[in-house]
Amino acid sequence: MSQVCIYPKDAAAVTGNGYQAGKRLLQRIRVQLGKPSRALVSIQEFCAYTHLPEQEVRAALNAR
Template identity: 70%
Template sequence: MTQVCIYPKDAARLTGTQYTAGKRLLQRIRLALGKPTGSYISVGEFCAYTRLPEPEVTAAINATAVPTRR
């Protein structure tokens, strides 16, 4: 099963920062989306906020190969 929400350690790993920076990033995303504290952030919401490509983020989180474009 694929992971559909982002946790602080995932955000930190994807952005190359520390765990605490990952927590702050998710807090900023929640604030921007008007979500309550502690609510989940989906991969799509994370990608829309950070402008990272969703297929690459999904592949990195789930440790699968990135589909190539032809």
């Protein structure tokens, strides 16, 4: 089964930033979507926010 949600280390790896930047990015996504601070962010939500192609993000996550 493929990964459904994205974690800070995944966000950091995909964007080329550090872990803390990945945490901040996911928190900004949660705020925009009106989610609680500990809610999971799906790969689709991440891609919609960052305007990255979902297939490329999934490929990058699977390559790790």
